[in-house]
Amino acid sequence: MRVDPLDHRLSLETNEGTWMPYAPPTINRRELIPISNPALVGNELKYVTDCVETSWVSSLGKYVTGFEEAFATFCGTSHAVTCSNGTTALHLALLALGVQPGDEIIVPTLTYVATANAVMYCGAKPVFVDSELETWNMDPTRIEALIGPNTKGIVVVHLFGHPVDMDPIMAIAERRGLFVLEDAAEAPGAEYKGRRVGSIGHAATFSFFGNKIITTGEGGMVTTNDLAIANEVRRLKNHGMDPHRKYWFTTVGFNYRLTNVAAALGLAQLEKIDWHLEQRRQIAAWYREFLNGVSGVTWQPELAWARHVWWLFTVQLSDHLPVGRFEVMAALKHRGVEARQIVYPIHQLPPYSGCGAVCPVAESIVERGLHLPTWGGLTRDDVEYVSRALAACLEAAAI
Ligand SMILES: *Cc1c(COP(=O)(O)O)cnc(C)c1O
Numbered sequence: 001m002r003v004d005p006l007d008h009r010l011s012l013e014t015n016e017g018t019w020m021p022y023a024p025p026t027i028n029r030r031e032l033i034p035i036s037n038p039a040l041v042g043n044e045l046k047y048v049t050d051c052v053e054t055s056w057v058s059s060l061g062k063y064v065t066g067f068e069e070a071f072a073t074f075c076g077t078s079h080a081v082t083c084s085n086g087t088t089a090l091h092l093a094l095l096a097l098g099v100q101p102g103d104e105i106i107v108p109t110l111t112y113v114a115t116a117n118a119v120m121y122c123g124a125k126p127v128f129v130d131s132e133l134e135t136w137n138m139d140p141t142r143i144e145a146l147i148g149p150n151t152k153g154i155v156v157v158h159l160f161g162h163p164v165d166m167d168p169i170m171a172i173a174e175r176r177g178l179f180v181l182e183d184a185a186e187a188p189g190a191e192y193k194g195r196r197v198g199s200i201g202h203a204a205t206f207s208f209f210g211n212k213i214i215t216t217g218e219g220g221m222v223t224t225n226d227l228a229i230a231n232e233v234r235r236l237k238n239h240g241m242d243p244h245r246k247y248w249f250t251t252v253g254f255n256y257r258l259t260n261v262a263a264a265l266g267l268a269q270l271e272k273i274d275w276h277l278e279q280r281r282q283i284a285a286w287y288r289e290f291l292n293g294v295s296g297v298t299w300q301p302e303l304a305w306a307r308h309v310w311w312l313f314t315v316q317l318s319d320h321l322p323v324g325r326f327e328v329m330a331a332l333k334h335r336g337v338e339a340r341q342i343v344y345p346i347h348q349l350p351p352y353s354g355c356g357a358v359c360p361v362a363e364s365i366v367e368r369g370l371h372l373p374t375w376g377g378l379t380r381d382d383v384e385y386v387s388r389a390l391a392a393c394l395e396a397a398a399i
Pocket residue numbers: 085086087088111112114115157183185186207208209218219220
Protein backbone atom coordinates (compact mmCIF):
# COMPACT_ATOMS: atom_id res chain seq x y z
CA MET A 1 0.00 0.00 0.00
CA ARG A 2 1.13 3.46 -0.81
CA VAL A 3 2.34 5.89 1.85
CA ASP A 4 -0.25 8.52 2.57
CA PRO A 5 0.52 11.18 0.05
CA LEU A 6 -1.38 14.23 1.07
CA ASP A 7 1.34 16.79 1.63
CA HIS A 8 3.66 16.01 -1.28
CA ARG A 9 1.35 15.42 -4.13
CA LEU A 10 -1.02 18.27 -4.50
CA SER A 11 1.12 20.71 -6.41
CA LEU A 12 2.87 18.27 -8.71
CA GLU A 13 2.53 18.75 -12.40
CA THR A 14 2.47 15.83 -14.77
CA ASN A 15 4.22 15.30 -18.01
CA GLU A 16 2.41 14.87 -21.27
CA GLY A 17 5.47 15.61 -23.27
CA THR A 18 5.69 19.31 -22.59
CA TRP A 19 8.59 19.65 -20.22
CA MET A 20 10.06 16.51 -18.67
CA PRO A 21 13.36 15.13 -20.01
CA TYR A 22 14.06 11.44 -20.45
CA ALA A 23 12.88 9.53 -17.41
CA PRO A 24 12.52 5.86 -16.61
CA PRO A 25 8.94 4.69 -16.96
CA THR A 26 8.29 4.06 -13.30
CA ILE A 27 6.84 6.69 -11.06
CA ASN A 28 8.06 7.71 -7.68
CA ARG A 29 5.61 6.14 -5.28
CA ARG A 30 5.44 9.26 -3.16
CA GLU A 31 4.33 11.39 -6.08
CA LEU A 32 1.03 11.99 -7.76
CA ILE A 33 0.08 9.10 -10.05
CA PRO A 34 -0.26 10.94 -13.36
CA ILE A 35 -3.06 10.24 -15.80
CA SER A 36 -0.44 9.48 -18.45
CA ASN A 37 3.27 9.73 -19.03
CA PRO A 38 5.56 8.79 -21.91
CA ALA A 39 7.23 5.42 -21.40
CA LEU A 40 10.55 5.77 -23.23
CA VAL A 41 11.71 2.18 -22.78
CA GLY A 42 13.51 1.39 -26.05
CA ASN A 43 16.06 2.96 -28.39
CA GLU A 44 14.78 6.54 -27.96
CA LEU A 45 17.96 7.99 -26.50
CA LYS A 46 20.19 6.07 -28.91
CA TYR A 47 18.31 7.18 -32.03
CA VAL A 48 17.97 10.82 -30.93
CA THR A 49 21.67 10.87 -30.07
CA ASP A 50 22.38 9.55 -33.55
CA CYS A 51 20.43 12.46 -35.07
CA VAL A 52 22.47 14.95 -33.05
CA GLU A 53 25.82 13.29 -33.72
CA THR A 54 25.18 13.10 -37.46
CA SER A 55 23.47 16.54 -37.60
CA TRP A 56 20.35 15.07 -39.25
CA VAL A 57 17.99 17.08 -37.06
CA SER A 58 15.59 18.60 -39.59
CA SER A 59 12.79 17.12 -41.65
CA LEU A 60 14.81 14.83 -43.91
CA GLY A 61 16.56 11.70 -42.70
CA LYS A 62 16.47 7.98 -42.26
CA TYR A 63 14.24 8.05 -39.19
CA VAL A 64 11.48 9.87 -41.08
CA THR A 65 11.42 7.26 -43.83
CA GLY A 66 12.08 4.40 -41.40
CA PHE A 67 9.20 5.46 -39.15
CA GLU A 68 6.84 5.82 -42.13
CA GLU A 69 7.73 2.40 -43.54
CA ALA A 70 7.47 0.65 -40.18
CA PHE A 71 4.17 2.36 -39.38
CA ALA A 72 2.62 1.38 -42.73
CA THR A 73 3.67 -2.21 -42.07
CA PHE A 74 2.23 -2.03 -38.56
CA CYS A 75 -1.16 -0.76 -39.81
CA GLY A 76 -1.21 -3.03 -42.85
CA THR A 77 -1.45 -0.13 -45.32
CA SER A 78 0.61 0.55 -48.39
CA HIS A 79 1.40 4.16 -47.39
CA ALA A 80 2.11 6.15 -44.24
CA VAL A 81 3.13 9.82 -44.30
CA THR A 82 4.47 11.66 -41.24
CA CYS A 83 3.38 15.18 -40.31
CA SER A 84 3.71 17.60 -37.44
CA ASN A 85 0.79 16.44 -35.25
CA GLY A 86 -2.55 14.65 -35.24
CA THR A 87 -4.45 17.83 -36.09
CA THR A 88 -2.38 18.61 -39.19
CA ALA A 89 -2.77 14.93 -40.14
CA LEU A 90 -6.55 15.43 -40.11
CA HIS A 91 -6.29 18.68 -42.09
CA LEU A 92 -4.03 17.09 -44.72
CA ALA A 93 -6.17 13.96 -45.03
CA LEU A 94 -9.41 15.94 -45.41
CA LEU A 95 -7.86 18.11 -48.13
CA ALA A 96 -6.40 15.09 -49.91
CA LEU A 97 -9.85 13.46 -49.80
CA GLY A 98 -11.16 16.49 -51.65
CA VAL A 99 -12.97 18.43 -48.92
CA GLN A 100 -13.88 21.94 -50.08
CA PRO A 101 -15.60 25.01 -48.66
CA GLY A 102 -19.30 24.40 -48.26
CA ASP A 103 -19.00 20.63 -47.85
CA GLU A 104 -20.57 18.91 -44.86
CA ILE A 105 -18.64 16.25 -42.98
CA ILE A 106 -20.25 13.92 -40.45
CA VAL A 107 -18.24 13.65 -37.22
CA PRO A 108 -18.98 12.31 -33.74
CA THR A 109 -19.65 14.98 -31.13
CA LEU A 110 -17.79 12.95 -28.53
CA THR A 111 -14.15 13.35 -29.58
CA TYR A 112 -11.25 15.71 -29.11
CA VAL A 113 -12.01 19.14 -30.59
CA ALA A 114 -9.33 18.78 -33.28
CA THR A 115 -11.54 16.36 -35.24
CA ALA A 116 -14.09 19.12 -35.89
CA ASN A 117 -11.59 21.98 -36.08
CA ALA A 118 -9.78 20.31 -38.98
CA VAL A 119 -13.07 20.23 -40.90
CA MET A 120 -13.46 23.96 -40.24
CA TYR A 121 -9.90 24.64 -41.50
CA CYS A 122 -11.11 23.34 -44.89
CA GLY A 123 -14.05 25.77 -44.86
CA ALA A 124 -16.39 22.81 -44.46
CA LYS A 125 -19.03 22.23 -41.81
CA PRO A 126 -18.99 19.44 -39.23
CA VAL A 127 -22.35 17.75 -38.68
CA PHE A 128 -22.39 16.07 -35.28
CA VAL A 129 -23.57 12.53 -34.52
CA ASP A 130 -24.49 11.30 -31.07
CA SER A 131 -22.77 8.34 -29.39
CA GLU A 132 -24.09 4.82 -29.02
CA LEU A 133 -24.58 3.69 -25.43
CA GLU A 134 -22.63 0.50 -25.76
CA THR A 135 -19.16 1.57 -26.94
CA TRP A 136 -19.61 5.37 -26.70
CA ASN A 137 -18.46 5.64 -30.32
CA MET A 138 -20.41 7.41 -33.07
CA ASP A 139 -23.81 5.70 -33.47
CA PRO A 140 -23.96 4.22 -37.01
CA THR A 141 -27.77 4.11 -36.94
CA ARG A 142 -27.96 7.93 -36.72
CA ILE A 143 -25.75 8.70 -39.70
CA GLU A 144 -28.11 8.36 -42.67
CA ALA A 145 -30.57 10.93 -41.34
CA LEU A 146 -27.76 13.52 -41.34
CA ILE A 147 -26.68 13.02 -44.95
CA GLY A 148 -27.67 15.86 -47.27
CA PRO A 149 -26.76 17.12 -50.75
CA ASN A 150 -23.53 18.72 -49.47
CA THR A 151 -22.31 15.74 -47.45
CA LYS A 152 -18.88 14.63 -48.65
CA GLY A 153 -17.64 12.21 -46.03
CA ILE A 154 -17.66 10.69 -42.56
CA VAL A 155 -14.90 10.97 -39.96
CA VAL A 156 -15.02 8.13 -37.45
CA VAL A 157 -13.09 8.29 -34.17
CA HIS A 158 -12.01 5.12 -32.37
CA LEU A 159 -12.82 6.64 -28.99
CA PHE A 160 -10.37 6.04 -26.14
CA GLY A 161 -8.96 3.09 -28.11
CA HIS A 162 -12.18 1.14 -28.80
CA PRO A 163 -12.69 0.59 -32.55
CA VAL A 164 -15.83 1.89 -34.21
CA ASP A 165 -18.25 -0.66 -35.73
CA MET A 166 -16.94 -0.03 -39.25
CA ASP A 167 -19.02 -2.40 -41.44
CA PRO A 168 -22.30 -0.46 -41.31
CA ILE A 169 -20.47 2.84 -41.78
CA MET A 170 -18.48 1.61 -44.78
CA ALA A 171 -21.74 0.28 -46.26
CA ILE A 172 -23.49 3.65 -45.87
CA ALA A 173 -20.48 5.44 -47.35
CA GLU A 174 -20.38 3.10 -50.31
CA ARG A 175 -24.11 3.46 -50.95
CA ARG A 176 -24.06 7.26 -50.70
CA GLY A 177 -20.70 7.91 -52.38
CA LEU A 178 -18.95 9.30 -49.29
CA PHE A 179 -15.40 8.93 -48.04
CA VAL A 180 -14.57 7.51 -44.61
CA LEU A 181 -11.63 8.96 -42.71
CA GLU A 182 -10.57 7.20 -39.50
CA ASP A 183 -9.30 9.48 -36.74
CA ALA A 184 -7.23 6.79 -35.03
CA ALA A 185 -5.29 9.19 -32.78
CA GLU A 186 -6.26 7.22 -29.68
CA ALA A 187 -6.15 3.75 -31.15
CA PRO A 188 -2.98 2.56 -32.93
CA GLY A 189 -3.01 -1.24 -32.76
CA ALA A 190 -6.76 -1.51 -32.11
CA GLU A 191 -8.50 -4.15 -34.21
CA TYR A 192 -11.92 -4.34 -35.80
CA LYS A 193 -12.84 -7.95 -36.63
CA GLY A 194 -9.15 -8.80 -36.80
CA ARG A 195 -8.13 -5.81 -38.96
CA ARG A 196 -5.97 -3.03 -37.58
CA VAL A 197 -7.63 0.37 -37.49
CA GLY A 198 -6.04 2.81 -39.90
CA SER A 199 -6.42 0.34 -42.77
CA ILE A 200 -10.23 0.20 -43.05
CA GLY A 201 -11.38 3.65 -44.23
CA HIS A 202 -10.13 5.51 -47.30
CA ALA A 203 -7.49 7.16 -45.12
CA ALA A 204 -6.67 7.41 -41.43
CA THR A 205 -4.83 9.75 -39.09
CA PHE A 206 -2.78 9.23 -35.94
CA SER A 207 -1.33 11.48 -33.23
CA PHE A 208 1.93 11.03 -31.36
CA PHE A 209 1.33 13.70 -28.72
CA GLY A 210 2.92 13.01 -25.32
CA ASN A 211 -0.15 11.33 -23.85
CA LYS A 212 -0.92 9.04 -26.79
CA ILE A 213 -0.10 5.33 -26.98
CA ILE A 214 3.24 6.00 -28.66
CA THR A 215 4.73 9.48 -28.74
CA THR A 216 7.16 11.65 -30.68
CA GLY A 217 6.56 14.63 -28.39
CA GLU A 218 4.41 16.20 -31.08
CA GLY A 219 3.77 14.30 -34.28
CA GLY A 220 1.23 12.75 -36.59
CA MET A 221 0.74 10.29 -39.45
CA VAL A 222 -1.66 9.73 -42.34
CA THR A 223 -2.13 6.15 -43.54
CA THR A 224 -3.89 5.03 -46.73
CA ASN A 225 -3.87 2.35 -49.40
CA ASP A 226 -4.44 5.01 -52.07
CA LEU A 227 -1.24 6.28 -53.68
CA ALA A 228 -2.92 9.45 -54.98
CA ILE A 229 -4.02 10.39 -51.44
CA ALA A 230 -0.55 9.68 -50.03
CA ASN A 231 1.08 11.80 -52.74
CA GLU A 232 -1.33 14.66 -52.16
CA VAL A 233 -0.64 14.58 -48.40
CA ARG A 234 3.11 14.70 -49.12
CA ARG A 235 2.70 17.63 -51.51
CA LEU A 236 0.44 19.64 -49.19
CA LYS A 237 2.61 19.16 -46.09
CA ASN A 238 5.58 20.47 -48.06
CA HIS A 239 4.18 23.89 -49.05
CA GLY A 240 2.28 22.46 -52.03
CA MET A 241 5.45 21.92 -54.03
CA ASP A 242 5.32 19.98 -57.28
CA PRO A 243 7.28 16.78 -56.49
CA HIS A 244 8.80 16.85 -59.99
CA ARG A 245 9.69 20.54 -60.15
CA LYS A 246 11.62 22.09 -57.31
CA TYR A 247 10.22 25.36 -55.89
CA TRP A 248 7.22 25.16 -58.16
CA PHE A 249 4.30 25.59 -55.78
CA THR A 250 1.13 24.50 -57.50
CA THR A 251 -1.33 25.43 -54.71
CA VAL A 252 -1.17 27.17 -51.35
CA GLY A 253 0.25 24.41 -49.14
CA PHE A 254 1.54 24.14 -45.59
CA ASN A 255 4.68 23.34 -43.65
CA TYR A 256 3.37 20.40 -41.62
CA ARG A 257 6.55 18.31 -41.66
CA LEU A 258 7.85 16.11 -38.83
CA THR A 259 11.53 16.33 -37.85
CA ASN A 260 13.99 13.46 -38.03
CA VAL A 261 14.53 13.87 -34.26
CA ALA A 262 10.84 13.36 -33.56
CA ALA A 263 10.72 10.46 -36.02
CA ALA A 264 13.70 8.90 -34.19
CA LEU A 265 11.57 8.87 -31.05
CA GLY A 266 8.67 7.48 -33.07
CA LEU A 267 10.65 4.61 -34.56
CA ALA A 268 12.02 3.65 -31.14
CA GLN A 269 8.50 3.75 -29.67
CA LEU A 270 7.05 1.74 -32.55
CA GLU A 271 9.71 -0.96 -32.13
CA LYS A 272 8.28 -1.45 -28.64
CA ILE A 273 4.60 -1.08 -29.46
CA ASP A 274 3.78 -4.67 -28.55
CA TRP A 275 5.11 -3.94 -25.06
CA HIS A 276 3.08 -0.70 -24.81
CA LEU A 277 -0.10 -2.46 -25.93
CA GLU A 278 0.46 -5.42 -23.62
CA GLN A 279 1.05 -3.13 -20.63
CA ARG A 280 -2.21 -1.29 -21.33
CA ARG A 281 -4.15 -4.55 -21.70
CA GLN A 282 -2.78 -5.70 -18.41
CA ILE A 283 -3.60 -2.39 -16.70
CA ALA A 284 -7.19 -2.54 -17.99
CA ALA A 285 -7.48 -6.12 -16.73
CA TRP A 286 -6.21 -5.04 -13.31
CA TYR A 287 -8.69 -2.15 -13.17
CA ARG A 288 -11.55 -4.54 -13.97
CA GLU A 289 -10.30 -6.93 -11.33
CA PHE A 290 -10.01 -4.30 -8.59
CA LEU A 291 -13.17 -2.36 -9.50
CA ASN A 292 -15.29 -5.47 -9.86
CA GLY A 293 -18.01 -5.26 -7.23
CA VAL A 294 -17.37 -1.61 -6.35
CA SER A 295 -20.81 -0.06 -6.41
CA GLY A 296 -21.48 3.14 -8.33
CA VAL A 297 -18.97 2.54 -11.12
CA THR A 298 -18.95 0.83 -14.54
CA TRP A 299 -16.45 1.13 -17.40
CA GLN A 300 -16.13 1.21 -21.18
CA PRO A 301 -16.49 -2.38 -22.40
CA GLU A 302 -14.57 -4.25 -25.06
CA LEU A 303 -17.03 -5.79 -27.50
CA ALA A 304 -16.52 -9.31 -28.88
CA TRP A 305 -15.38 -8.13 -32.33
CA ALA A 306 -13.03 -5.49 -30.92
CA ARG A 307 -9.50 -5.33 -29.70
CA HIS A 308 -9.41 -2.28 -27.46
CA VAL A 309 -6.04 -0.60 -26.87
CA TRP A 310 -7.07 1.21 -23.67
CA TRP A 311 -5.67 4.66 -24.43
CA LEU A 312 -7.33 5.76 -21.20
CA PHE A 313 -9.28 3.44 -18.93
CA THR A 314 -12.58 5.26 -18.52
CA VAL A 315 -15.30 4.77 -15.96
CA GLN A 316 -18.90 5.91 -15.63
CA LEU A 317 -20.15 7.04 -12.24
CA SER A 318 -23.64 6.05 -11.25
CA ASP A 319 -26.44 8.61 -11.65
CA HIS A 320 -27.43 7.84 -8.09
CA LEU A 321 -24.28 9.24 -6.49
CA PRO A 322 -24.85 12.52 -4.67
CA VAL A 323 -21.60 13.92 -6.10
CA GLY A 324 -20.45 14.55 -9.67
CA ARG A 325 -17.27 13.87 -11.60
CA PHE A 326 -15.50 17.05 -10.50
CA GLU A 327 -15.96 16.25 -6.81
CA VAL A 328 -14.67 12.72 -7.36
CA MET A 329 -11.70 14.09 -9.32
CA ALA A 330 -10.85 16.48 -6.46
CA ALA A 331 -11.16 13.70 -3.89
CA LEU A 332 -8.88 11.47 -5.98
CA LYS A 333 -6.34 14.25 -6.30
CA HIS A 334 -6.36 14.54 -2.54
CA ARG A 335 -5.37 10.88 -2.46
CA GLY A 336 -2.59 11.40 -4.98
CA VAL A 337 -4.37 10.24 -8.10
CA GLU A 338 -4.80 12.34 -11.21
CA ALA A 339 -8.12 11.50 -12.88
CA ARG A 340 -9.50 13.49 -15.80
CA GLN A 341 -12.92 14.50 -17.02
CA ILE A 342 -13.96 13.39 -20.52
CA VAL A 343 -13.78 16.30 -22.97
CA TYR A 344 -17.03 18.21 -23.50
CA PRO A 345 -19.07 17.08 -26.51
CA ILE A 346 -18.08 19.41 -29.34
CA HIS A 347 -21.63 20.55 -30.15
CA GLN A 348 -21.69 22.26 -26.73
CA LEU A 349 -18.49 24.28 -27.26
CA PRO A 350 -18.77 28.00 -28.13
CA PRO A 351 -17.54 27.79 -31.76
CA TYR A 352 -20.10 25.06 -32.51
CA SER A 353 -22.95 25.73 -30.11
CA GLY A 354 -25.23 27.19 -32.78
CA CYS A 355 -25.22 23.96 -34.78
CA GLY A 356 -28.46 22.63 -33.35
CA ALA A 357 -27.22 19.09 -32.80
CA VAL A 358 -29.11 17.03 -30.21
CA CYS A 359 -26.80 14.46 -28.58
CA PRO A 360 -28.12 13.36 -25.19
CA VAL A 361 -26.16 10.08 -25.08
CA ALA A 362 -22.78 11.79 -25.48
CA GLU A 363 -23.76 14.42 -22.93
CA SER A 364 -24.63 11.80 -20.35
CA ILE A 365 -21.42 9.80 -20.97
CA VAL A 366 -19.38 12.96 -20.44
CA GLU A 367 -21.28 14.05 -17.34
CA ARG A 368 -20.67 10.72 -15.64
CA GLY A 369 -17.23 9.95 -17.06
CA LEU A 370 -13.74 9.89 -15.60
CA HIS A 371 -10.46 8.75 -17.12
CA LEU A 372 -8.13 6.93 -14.74
CA PRO A 373 -4.32 6.79 -15.01
CA THR A 374 -3.32 4.56 -17.95
CA TRP A 375 0.23 4.32 -19.28
CA GLY A 376 3.00 1.81 -19.67
CA GLY A 377 4.90 2.46 -16.45
CA LEU A 378 2.06 1.69 -14.01
CA THR A 379 2.42 -1.37 -11.79
CA ARG A 380 -0.24 -3.67 -10.38
CA ASP A 381 0.23 -1.87 -7.04
CA ASP A 382 -0.41 1.49 -8.69
CA VAL A 383 -3.62 0.23 -10.30
CA GLU A 384 -4.74 -1.32 -7.03
CA TYR A 385 -4.03 1.95 -5.24
CA VAL A 386 -6.02 3.99 -7.78
CA SER A 387 -8.92 1.53 -7.69
CA ARG A 388 -9.06 1.51 -3.90
CA ALA A 389 -8.82 5.30 -3.81
CA LEU A 390 -11.78 5.52 -6.20
CA ALA A 391 -13.77 2.99 -4.18
CA ALA A 392 -13.04 4.94 -0.99
CA CYS A 393 -14.14 8.24 -2.61
CA LEU A 394 -17.38 6.71 -3.85
CA GLU A 395 -18.09 5.09 -0.51
CA ALA A 396 -17.48 8.37 1.31
CA ALA A 397 -19.72 10.17 -1.17
CA ALA A 398 -22.54 7.66 -0.85
CA ILE A 399 -22.90 8.10 2.92
C1 LIG B 1 -5.08 13.77 -29.69
C2 LIG B 1 -6.15 13.76 -30.69
C3 LIG B 1 -6.12 14.56 -31.83
C4 LIG B 1 -5.10 15.64 -32.05
O1 LIG B 1 -3.79 15.24 -32.07
P1 LIG B 1 -2.61 16.31 -31.80
O2 LIG B 1 -1.40 15.51 -32.12
O3 LIG B 1 -2.69 16.69 -30.37
O4 LIG B 1 -2.82 17.44 -32.72
C5 LIG B 1 -7.12 14.42 -32.77
N1 LIG B 1 -8.13 13.55 -32.59
C6 LIG B 1 -8.21 12.78 -31.49
C7 LIG B 1 -9.35 11.83 -31.37
C8 LIG B 1 -7.24 12.87 -30.50
O5 LIG B 1 -7.35 12.13 -29.40
